[in-house]
Amino acid sequence: MKESNVYVQDLSRGIIKENPVFRLLLGMCPVLGVTAFLINGLGMGLAATAVLIASNVVVASLKNFIPAQVRIPIFIVIIATFVTIIEMVLQAFQPALYDALGVFVPLIVVNCMILGRAEAFASKKPILRSLLDGIGVGIGFTLALGILSLVREVFGQGTILGPEPESSIHLFGEAFEPMGLFAQPPGAFIALGLLLAINNIIFKKYNL
Amino acid sequence: MAKAKFAGGIHPEYMKESTSSLDIVQMPPPQKVVIPMQQHIGAPCELVTEVKKIEKGAEVKVGQKIGDHEGFVSSPIHSSVSGTVTDIGLYNHPMGTKVTAVTIESDGRDEWDENIKPQGDLNDLSAEEIRKIAREAGIVGLGGATFPAHVKLSPPSDKPIDVVIINGAECEPYLTADHRVMLEKSEEIVYGLKAMIKALGAEKGIIGVEDNKPDALQSMEELVSEEENITVCPLNTKYPQGAEKMLIYAATGRKVPPGALPLEVGVVNHNVGTSVALSEAIREGKPLIERVLTVTGAAVNKPSNLKVRIGTLASDVIDFSGGLNESLHKLIMGGPMMGLAQPGADVPIIKGTSGILALTADDAYLIESSPCIRCSKCVSACPVQLLPTSIAQASEHGDYKRAEKLYALDCFECGCCSYVCPSKIPLVQWIRIGKAEIMNRKRK
Amino acid sequence: MIKIYEKLIVSSSPHIRSNESVQSIMLDVLIALFPAALMAVLLFGYRALITMVLAVGTAMIVEALWLRKRDVFSDGSAAVTGLLLAMTLPAAAPWWLTVVGSASAIIIGKQVFGGIGYNIFNPALVGRAILVVSWGGHMAGDIWPSPQPFAFGADVSAVTGATVLSVPEKAVMLSLPEMFIGNMAGCLGETSGLALLIGGIWLVYKGHIDLRIPVGFIGTIFLLGLVLGGGFYGNHLMTGLFHVLAGGVMLGAIYMATDLVTTPVTPNGRLIFGIGCGLITMAVRFWGTYPEGVTYAILIMNAFTPIIDNFTIPQRFGEVNESA
Numbered sequence: 001m002k003e004s005n006v007y008v009q010d011l012s013r014g015i016i017k018e019n020p021v022f023r024l025l026l027g028m029c030p031v032l033g034v035t036a037f038l039i040n041g042l043g044m045g046l047a048a049t050a051v052l053i054a055s056n057v058v059v060a061s062l063k064n065f066i067p068a069q070v071r072i073p074i075f076i077v078i079i080a081t082f083v084t085i086i087e088m089v090l091q092a093f094q095p096a097l098y099d100a101l102g103v104f105v106p107l108i109v110v111n112c113m114i115l116g117r118a119e120a121f122a123s124k125k126p127i128l129r130s131l132l133d134g135i136g137v138g139i140g141f142t143l144a145l146g147i148l149s150l151v152r153e154v155f156g157q158g159t160i161l162g163p164e165p166e167s168s169i170h171l172f173g174e175a176f177e178p179m180g181l182f183a184q185p186p187g188a189f190i191a192l193g194l195l196l197a198i199n200n201i202i203f204k205k206y207n208l
Numbered sequence: 209m210a211k212a213k214f215a216g217g218i219h220p221e222y223m224k225e226s227t228s229s230l231d232i233v234q235m236p237p238p239q240k241v242v243i244p245m246q247q248h249i250g251a252p253c254e255l256v257t258e259v260k261k262i263e264k265g266a267e268v269k270v271g272q273k274i275g276d277h278e279g280f281v282s283s284p285i286h287s288s289v290s291g292t293v294t295d296i297g298l299y300n301h302p303m304g305t306k307v308t309a310v311t312i313e314s315d316g317r318d319e320w321d322e323n324i325k326p327q328g329d330l331n332d333l334s335a336e337e338i339r340k341i342a343r344e345a346g347i348v349g350l351g352g353a354t355f356p357a358h359v360k361l362s363p364p365s366d367k368p369i370d371v372v373i374i375n376g377a378e379c380e381p382y383l384t385a386d387h388r389v390m391l392e393k394s395e396e397i398v399y400g401l402k403a404m405i406k407a408l409g410a411e412k413g414i415i416g417v418e419d420n421k422p423d424a425l426q427s428m429e430e431l432v433s434e435e436e437n438i439t440v441c442p443l444n445t446k447y448p449q450g451a452e453k454m455l456i457y458a459a460t461g462r463k464v465p466p467g468a469l470p471l472e473v474g475v476v477n478h479n480v481g482t483s484v485a486l487s488e489a490i491r492e493g494k495p496l497i498e499r500v501l502t503v504t505g506a507a508v509n510k511p512s513n514l515k516v517r518i519g520t521l522a523s524d525v526i527d528f529s530g531g532l533n534e535s536l537h538k539l540i541m542g543g544p545m546m547g548l549a550q551p552g553a554d555v556p557i558i559k560g561t562s563g564i565l566a567l568t569a570d571d572a573y574l575i576e577s578s579p580c581i582r583c584s585k586c587v588s589a590c591p592v593q594l595l596p597t598s599i600a601q602a603s604e605h606g607d608y609k610r611a612e613k614l615y616a617l618d619c620f621e622c623g624c625c626s627y628v629c630p631s632k633i634p635l636v637q638w639i640r641i642g643k644a645e646i647m648n649r650k651r652k
Numbered sequence: 653m654i655k656i657y658e659k660l661i662v663s664s665s666p667h668i669r670s671n672e673s674v675q676s677i678m679l680d681v682l683i684a685l686f687p688a689a690l691m692a693v694l695l696f697g698y699r700a701l702i703t704m705v706l707a708v709g710t711a712m713i714v715e716a717l718w719l720r721k722r723d724v725f726s727d728g729s730a731a732v733t734g735l736l737l738a739m740t741l742p743a744a745a746p747w748w749l750t751v752v753g754s755a756s757a758i759i760i761g762k763q764v765f766g767g768i769g770y771n772i773f774n775p776a777l778v779g780r781a782i783l784v785v786s787w788g789g790h791m792a793g794d795i796w797p798s799p800q801p802f803a804f805g806a807d808v809s810a811v812t813g814a815t816v817l818s819v820p821e822k823a824v825m826l827s828l829p830e831m832f833i834g835n836m837a838g839c840l841g842e843t844s845g846l847a848l849l850i851g852g853i854w855l856v857y858k859g860h861i862d863l864r865i866p867v868g869f870i871g872t873i874f875l876l877g878l879v880l881g882g883g884f885y886g887n888h889l890m891t892g893l894f895h896v897l898a899g900g901v902m903l904g905a906i907y908m909a910t911d912l913v914t915t916p917v918t919p920n921g922r923l924i925f926g927i928g929c930g931l932i933t934m935a936v937r938f939w940g941t942y943p944e945g946v947t948y949a950i951l952i953m954n955a956f957t958p959i960i961d962n963f964t965i966p967q968r969f970g971e972v973n974e975s976a
Contacts, residue, residue: 179752181786190760197764214969220668304662381668453969463970538661545666552657571668572661578727579769581674584862584917592969595917598961618968623666630672631769637664 010129014137020113021144022199027113030104031145032188037162041149042142043097047086047105049138052114054082056134059122066123075118080109096164113141151191156182214454216591217446218624220381220545222420226511227384227504232392234515235528237289237318241519242299242556243274244309248348249355250281252307255296266293271321271495273346274310283356284346288497288517289314300555302541302548309556312519324493330403333490338407345489346496346559350481351375351386351450352542354560357482361407363471369408373459373477374401376417376424377443377450380543383563385500386480388513390417390424393484394431400483401438403490408476413438415480416459420445447545448622452477454591466592466618496559503529507536507566516557522564523553538572540565545623575632586625586635592618596625600635603642608649611642619643674768677912678728680858684851685735685907691847692840695799696743697806700840703750707738710754718763729768733757736776739841739903740947741783742790743797744809749790753779773954774911777947784947792942796837813837817899817943828890831897842900852906861910864919868926869905869933870896876934901933904946914954921957921964928953 020026030048035041058078059066066074087105090098098105108114117137122130153160154171158178162168170176181187246252253275268274268287275285291314299309327333327341343358363369374397378386390397401413415432417425419442432438441459443449453464455477462473470477478486481499488494497518503525504511510530522541526532540547541561586596594615602610616639625635692700711734716724725731737757741750757779765771784791796815797808815838816826826836834844841848855861877895878888896902909915909929916925929949936945 177787177789179786180788181782184785186785193764218670220670457969465970465972466968468970536657537659538663538667539657540667544668547665547667549660549662549665549667551660551662565667567667574661574663575669578674579767581677581729581769581912582915582917583677583860583912585672585859587917587919587966588859593966594968595961595965597917614965615968621665626666627668628670628672630670630674630677632669632673634664636666640664 007129007132010132011136014133015140015143018137019140019144020137021141021148022196024113026116027111027141029107030111031148032185032192034101034104035145035149035152035188036156036183037100038146038149038153038160039097039162039164039167040100041145043090043094044101044104045138045142045145047090047101048108048111048114049135049142050086051079051082051108052117052138052141053131053134055079055114055118056122056130057127058082059118060125060127060130063123071123072115072119075115075123076109079114079118083108100163113137148188148192148195151195152182152187155179155191156184156187213444213446214449214457214591215593216589216624217448217454218589218627219445220447220627222445223382223504224384224387224420227382227502227513228387228421230384230388230511230513232385232388232500232513232515235517235520235525237270237314237316237517238520238524239314240294240311240521240524241287241289241314241517242309242311242521243285243288243519244299244301244307244556244558245275245285246301246307247285247354247518247558247560248283249353250283250359251277251279253277253282253285255310267291268293268312269319269321271324271497273344273495281356281359283348283358284344284495286346286495286497287312288519290317290319291315300552302550302555302558302561304548304551324495326493327490330399330406330490333403333406335407335409338403338486338490341489342407342486345485345494347482347485347489348496348559349479350485350499350559350562351479352546352560352562354558357478357486360476360478361404363408363476367471368474369471369476370411370474371460371476372401372404372408372410372413373455373475374413374415374480374483375450375452375455375477376415376421376428376480377455378421379418379445379447379450380545380547380562381447382504382565383502383543384504385502385513385562387421387424389480389484389500390421391427393480394427396484396487397428397480398431398435398438399491400478400485400487403486404476404478404483405437410476411437414441414459415439416441416443416455418443418445418449447624448591451591451620451622453620466615499557499559499561501525501557501561502563503566504563505540505566506568506570507532508564509533518559519556521553522550522555522557525557525564526553526566532566535568536566537569538567540567544571545627546621577629577633578631580631580633583630585628585630589624589628591622591624592620594619596635596639597633599642600625600633600638603638603645608642608645611639612646616642616646674727674729677860678732680855680860681732681907682728682735684854685732685739685841687847687850688739688841688844688903689735691834691844692739692743693804695801695834695843696797696808696840697800697804699743699797699808702747703741703743703745703840704735704738706747706750707741707754708734710734710751711737711758714755714758715763718759719767727768730758733762733775733779736841736907737779739907740776740780740839740900742795743840744795744812745790749783749787752786753783756782769913771913772957773951774908774914777908777951777954780947781951796839798837799835799843801835815899815943816894817937828893828897831894836898839900839903842903845897845902848902848906855906855910860912861906862919862922864922865910865915865926865929866905868923869909869929870901872927872930873901873905873934876930880934880938895934895937899937899944900946904929904933904950908946909950909953914957916957916960916964918961918964918966920966921960924960924964925953925957928956 030044034044158176159168269290272287294313295311298306301307339358339361347357348354429440443458456475485496512529539550599614599616619639711730712724715730757775761775761778762771794814797812800806832845874892878892881891932949933945
């Protein structure tokens, strides 16, 4: 295998083939919790991506200094550091989004997708590959959250780019009565289940 | 006596009208009989030396013993015609397998073995002698289970038997052979019952008859009115009323525990045909070489009740009852609920064959089953109160541990669940697979 | 002669089968629902008829599309689901509410689990629950039209109000016989206990439902109403009866809680199921935020069905209870 192919694979694996949400069902907590609106979903996805990339790079560069017995606490400390940074950045520059995401931002610390990549990939691979892997998985996560929150917002609110009145666009006119189910937590489960089913159909059809 | 009712069961269309009023016709001895060496539950018979030595070409007479086994749970087999042994080898068996069988070409003379003679008066016979007669005559349960009769007549000494029940329920649809036997051979039935009571040292005998056969009930009742320890018990008409445990419950109110034999509750039961056979074995010395069966079904040209020599090929029996018409779709040995479908008519009548049933396309078709809708009609129909749908599902998924936990082994395959299933799931078939697999694993 | 034997069928016993099929059972259920449907049209006029036709039609078409089958009626289970859903809708339901409810009942309630026989929850109630969660404004509150008996052409949605359950103490203006016949506000099919009872007797006669579920359900409601109902209506007995006749208890107990697929198969399990439904319903009525709890009671008990089945394996014939 050519060297460049490895990098392409590292980047693309997390987007489709090993999409953390649709294929591995990792990090379900924010997936279900903050996807009522597209903006929230994307914001969450990007925040998690940033933490993931940073933690992957740091873990990969420190891998020779981390004793195997205490690696998990050390990973957690690294991840928590970046989560705190992201949290402060959000609070400073995107207060509305910060409020909307609420407790789910600090919860990124225990997101098993990020810990999983640190444990399964970054702690064994070189820095560049870990960086590409973090980017790929992050894109996959953001993509999945985007799709799910788009479905939920369109059906559950009848808008996109809500909930701020200035940015939100009503798709079906004011008379449309949105299907409140999708705006609520049970709807998140149902929507995710249906998306997983569609995803499986597609994967089966194209033999991915 | 009050009629006790067991829970569950079904009411299929009985379809007995076409043969229930026809007298039993003696079918003449056929040109050729094929006598399988396994016609009973227990060890298969080995050829007796006489036949074995000469092999092909041996001359045999009617009633001559041709097969036996020294094991206790086994029953000897006799020639049913006089003539020459022409072949010894594997032959079709109604169970769907091939077993060793003796083919005998009849010489047409129908000469009886000279050893066959009356065994004396019942009053002079001891219990042990009666058991010996039953064994030597090769008598097995004629209801279909073919359990050797002498074994049932020899209970262990710590299990006293106080009731003998004669099974005249004949709950299988279509079949009328037992019904006719009760009308035409009622005296022999009572005689055989007395012999059984004596052999077991029992206190009383009960003859259980389903109440859809009022004429049989009446004729039996008239006959036993003089006897002080024999009663006739009318039974509800409900399938499977003739099943051992259901019959015992209906006649005595006793419930046989799961996995136990009837002698556990002090009861032994025998089919009416078995009783007649025992009576003939004592009074005439005649071994079990013929039986009464019903040839019926819409594809039979001339439905009838026949007395047929054991080993007669089904095709000969069918020819004797006018042959079949083109609408035949399924040929069954036994009744429609528990009988065995046959791939052809080249199969001998054995001791346990209670009927030949030829169904047309109206009744016989392959049904596509749909998913279980959990209507639980099978649960209500099960006479043993099992959960047929759950057992079948466990068996279908290969979860035999669960099937066993759901008491799959208590199923006696009466077929009620499959009969009522609106989704047409072959429940009994799945349960059978489960049972076989559970037994296999136990043996390991 | 040989030729005859060529096409013999060899299969496992038994060789005869009853005439009953899934389709015949579903047809019987539809017949059983006819009195209630007729009553709905008599009370709520043409709006009721439209809702029922829409729900049944949508259910059958969606199922046929999903299964890619031409046979729209098929085993009839979709039609039953559609009609049962219609029975739980208000007469003033807009057309799209009925269509969405019916389609989600079939898809989310039934087909995603694998179709008939595999669904965990009662499909019609899943449809209703989705509608209640999504469009509460159309499904609860003061939206229930008062019945206008024998006025087929009247648009009943003009005058609406709350059901008797929202303010039970004020319900005394309705006499119990009136409630039994169905002259009160409510869902299409739930108002007339009489019509539901007639259908229920037909189902019991045909052996399609087990009396244990409705008896356990209604019995629990009656007893709890009697003890905890507060004794309005003059006396406690009448209060118990009120709780049975008000709301969806009769409809739920006879048609929904007895749904074959989603209820236990064991006799004792069915009794437990019925009693559980009754308990949850009354808990919601007395202490919940919704005035009525039949829908959620049955859905919650549906989830318990496998475990109930597992713990109520019946005793075999002749089995003696050994106290070990």
